[in-house]
Amino acid sequence: MEIKLNNLVILGGGTAGWLCAAVLAKRLQGSPVKVTLIESEDIGLIGVGEATIPPIRAALSFLGIDKGAICCRNERVIQVGYRIC
Known part of the structure; x- marks a missing residue:
């Protein structure tokens, strides 16, 4: 079916x-x-410490969104990695 x-x-x-x-x-x-x-x-913003890590680049590229413009406009960076201790 x-x-x-x-x-x-x-x-x-x-x-x-x-x-x-x-x-x-x-x-x-x-x-x-x-x-x-x-x-x-x-439900407002919930600050959970989310990180934007390198794989987001592929998603932004697929969507045709300039990652540089987003980072500059929102005063953010793409996090290279993180470690849980």
Whole structure:
């Protein structure tokens, strides 16, 4: 049985939710699938110490986003690595 997908919903925003939605929307461009992201207005930013590590470069490149512009505009850097002690 073939299942036709018309709508794809991402629940939750943040870095993971928005990046997931952006990559899926780009990958499904030209298809009939609609990508929607739903995030809570009641939940603010949660400072969990997330790091942007080197693999983000490939994702930004795929999306056509200039990593330099993002880093400069937001006063951020791409972390080279980390160690858990």
